Amino acid sequence: MQTLQPKNPYVRIALRRAARGTDSSDAFLDRRTALQQLLDLSRILHHICWALVGAMALRAYAPDRLTQDVDIIIHARDEQVARAAFTAAGYRIGNPLPISRFTAHPQDETGYSIDVLVLSEPWLNEALA
Template sequence: MRSLGKGNGAGEENSPSVALSTRERRRKFLEMALRRARPGAGTAVEVLRRRTALRRWPDLSPLLAGIPWAVVGAVGARAYMPERATADLDVVVTPQDAPEVYRRLREAGFTEGPALLGGGRSYTTPDGVPVDVLTPDAPWLPEALAHVRRDPQGLPVLPLPYLVLMKVQAGRTQDLADAARMLGAAPEEEREGARELFRRWLPDALEDLESLIRLGELELGAEPQ
């Protein structure tokens, strides 16, 4: 989704005035989803385990050479869940690197758009592809960017535990649904990595993390506990 109000999660969760409403929204969503969830209902299991790159997105690697960056949002999530439709490419960089990133994009012919509420700026490629550059003030971001993985297209993406953390901090319904779907198909090693990150950076959401894991398992056909 592309808008001035688009947040990146980290700032929202850490703001005292907004964090409470973010947590409340998250927990209401999880309570409702767990009440309504049925094992194996919805998408076929073979589809849930499919990893594709049907749509090719711009690779900013040549433009951002030497700058740590990664794809996030729906495009980043396709490395860990079925690909879903989205209108734009979300990328994340540190706030410190943002001025240089903006300069390079402008020089490459990207059209600069409005600032994003949660930190960052929107751009459009010369070919008309919307790109949102997110710059969360998140202490874990440099560590995450130092361990990027590659999606089926070869784009750099955050490791699953960090992407889940970012989505839970954002707290939007689609982000939580993505987190549940990614965690449901994730090996236990990845889930434990997410638990460790939450203990360090978002301890009050550990119970919510377990609920997301359970939701993901139910979608894959696990029996209710």
């Protein structure tokens, strides 16, 4: 069976350098438990392609970090659909941050805020796949 390789050289370099658990033993990474549970965004975003980025995504490579939000990335063509999906799920849309296009805040303020990074870079389709 042949392993698919990304066409974009920067994606290939990033994948080569993304070693699991740098400075942490495999035993430590395998036995640790998440300090914070990630909500199921697939129930909200349905058919929108998205990827987890930021502190929550680092769980695969380093010890868990406490964070107050969830960072995701989506394609620019899906921005309006994502905004509507978060609104329909009971989130309110906040002002943009320096790095994100919008933030979805839970109505009850007890859950995670979700910072949504929106890109239209040519490599994004491949990265999300």
